[in-house]
Amino acid sequence: MIDRPALLRTVATLAAAAxxxxxAATPMRxxxxxxxxxxxxxxVHEVVDGNFVRPIAQAYVDxxxxxxxQAIGNVxxxxxxxxxxxxxxxxxxxxxxxxxxxxxxxxxxxxxxGLIDIASEAGIPKGNEDFGQTLGVWGFPxxxxxFIPLFGPTTVRxxxxxxVRFYLGPIGYLRDVPVRNVLYGLGALDARAxxxxxxxxxxxxxxxxxxxxxxxxxxxxxxxxYDGHPPRNxxxxxxxxxxxxxAMPPPDKxxx
Amino acid sequence: xxMTTNVHxxxxxxxxxxxxxxxxxxxxxxxxxxxxxxxxxxxKRVSQExxxxxxxxxxxxxxxxxxxxxxxxxxLLPYFDFERMTALATGRWWRGATADQKKRLTDxxxxxxxxxxxxxxxxxxxxxxxxxxxxxxPGATDVTVxxxxxxxxxxxxxxxxxxxxxxxxxxxYDVIVGGVSLVTNYRDEFNSQIQQGGIDGxxxxxxxxxxxxxxx
Numbered sequence: 001m002i003d004r005p006a007l008l009r010t011v012a013t014l015a016a017a018a019x020x021x022x023x024a025a026t027p028m029r030x031x032x033x034x035x036x037x038x039x040x041x042x043x044v045h046e047v048v049d050g051n052f053v054r055p056i057a058q059a060y061v062d063x064x065x066x067x068x069x070q071a072i073g074n075v076x077x078x079x080x081x082x083x084x085x086x087x088x089x090x091x092x093x094x095x096x097x098x099x100x101x102x103x104x105x106x107x108x109x110x111x112x113x114g115l116i117d118i119a120s121e122a123g124i125p126k127g128n129e130d131f132g133q134t135l136g137v138w139g140f141p142x143x144x145x146x147f148i149p150l151f152g153p154t155t156v157r158x159x160x161x162x163x164v165r166f167y168l169g170p171i172g173y174l175r176d177v178p179v180r181n182v183l184y185g186l187g188a189l190d191a192r193a194x195x196x197x198x199x200x201x202x203x204x205x206x207x208x209x210x211x212x213x214x215x216x217x218x219x220x221x222x223x224x225x226y227d228g229h230p231p232r233n234x235x236x237x238x239x240x241x242x243x244x245x246x247a248m249p250p251p252d253k254x255x256x
Numbered sequence: 257x258x259m260t261t262n263v264h265x266x267x268x269x270x271x272x273x274x275x276x277x278x279x280x281x282x283x284x285x286x287x288x289x290x291x292x293x294x295x296x297x298x299x300k301r302v303s304q305e306x307x308x309x310x311x312x313x314x315x316x317x318x319x320x321x322x323x324x325x326x327x328x329x330x331x332l333l334p335y336f337d338f339e340r341m342t343a344l345a346t347g348r349w350w351r352g353a354t355a356d357q358k359k360r361l362t363d364x365x366x367x368x369x370x371x372x373x374x375x376x377x378x379x380x381x382x383x384x385x386x387x388x389x390x391x392x393x394p395g396a397t398d399v400t401v402x403x404x405x406x407x408x409x410x411x412x413x414x415x416x417x418x419x420x421x422x423x424x425x426x427x428x429y430d431v432i433v434g435g436v437s438l439v440t441n442y443r444d445e446f447n448s449q450i451q452q453g454g455i456d457g458x459x460x461x462x463x464x465x466x467x468x469x470x471x472x
């Protein structure tokens with residue numbers, strides 16, 4: 001098994017460091033109180049990712065035939081769909097649960113263990129439910145935004161969901177350590193390669209990539225939490241659709 | 257990152273925000289429409305026109321950036337209200353800006369958006385658009401046109417256009433891709449730039465970004 005206690009310790013240490021640093025600095029935003037730490041993490045991430053991970057992901061995209069990459073992505077997607085079913089039930093969305101279960105059965109059977117995403121071809125949309133959303137539906141607050149090197153943007157709520165997901169596996173239950181590690185690596189590669197274009201876009205579009213990614217991530221999660229119908233937003237947290245306050249008098253220097 | 261590698265990278269997109277790129281293919285809004293044209297009909301007509309060009313124009317197919325920008329300028333931009341977009345992204349600071357600042361800010365923001373998205377326009381050709389029925393009163397002047405972009409073997413991406421009726425017809429003032437609002441996404445950045453250097457500081461930052469933008 002992977003050294004989970006060690007992983008937990010690392011996470012706990014990071015969280016503690018984030019808390020301390022967050023307290024030391026003036027809180028800037030309600031949704032990102034640890035912004036200074038997060039920005040430092042973002043810089044670390046950019047260096048490590050830019051020099052090692054991103055080139056590997058780019059090589060994977062450039063030198064692996066698309067059908068193979070697609071099949072690999074589909075297998076991991078099929079596993080995600082299993083967790084969508086679980087989370088559909090946890091959120092009481094029985095219609096979606098049936099839908100996602102149908103996807104898993106179709107793809108695991110006719111799609112040869114998930115290699116082919118027949119369900120999408122047949123027009124059965126992917127559920128996209130996860131533990132982070134379930135916690136949200138259960139009423140847990142989003143918590144502070146976090147940027148974790150090599151993992152990317154998350155929140156306390158979503159990160160908790162990701163840890164639950166990681167513990168449940170299924171890859172962690174494989175006894176064959178080399179196979180398990182290869183699968184972990186492949187999963188990470190697949191996930192990283194899938195956001196290459198997004199990253200390029202953010203770099204081109206953003207004045208401040210950190211703020212751009214933060215806002216996009218939080219908007220996207222809000223959208224998923226509400227299954228595509230986020231409430232109309234009247235505070236300043238920025239989730240779509242936005243309030244038009246351009247006719248209001250300018251704020252004071254502190255932005256309030 | 258050079259533009260060449262960028263094009264390769266974009267070809268592999270399948271990520272959370274990748275659908276932003278689809279927005280362009282669809283956001284094409286062309287030729288002055290008759291005042292009677294409904295907003296959803298307009299989105300449909302113009303997006304079909306742009307998709308047609310993407311599919312058939314050899315220079316677009318070859319990735320000719322100048323031609324792609326020309327298509328965007330002529331077919332798409334007339335149907336966007338950039339001043340409204342800029343005002344929304346600027347928020348409450350907008351009213352404190354002078355007319356000249358507003359104009360320069362709008363121009364630079366427009367340039368940034370065109371530069372950013374023109375590189376992506378020719379990447380999406382194997383997609384179909386599912387136009388949702390418009391749910392709005394006949395007399396409404398502010399509507400959201402909903403579409404789903406369906407890509408082979410992938411989940412549909414919901415793309416919404418926030419549109420407003422103006423004296424010169426319907427204009428889009430925001431594009432929301434998979435729940436991510438284009439305009440909202442700029443809000444934090446605009447706000448922090450303005451707090452640091454005022455409206456002029458933001459304009460300066462945009463000018464600098466536009467000067468180096470495409471090659472980064």
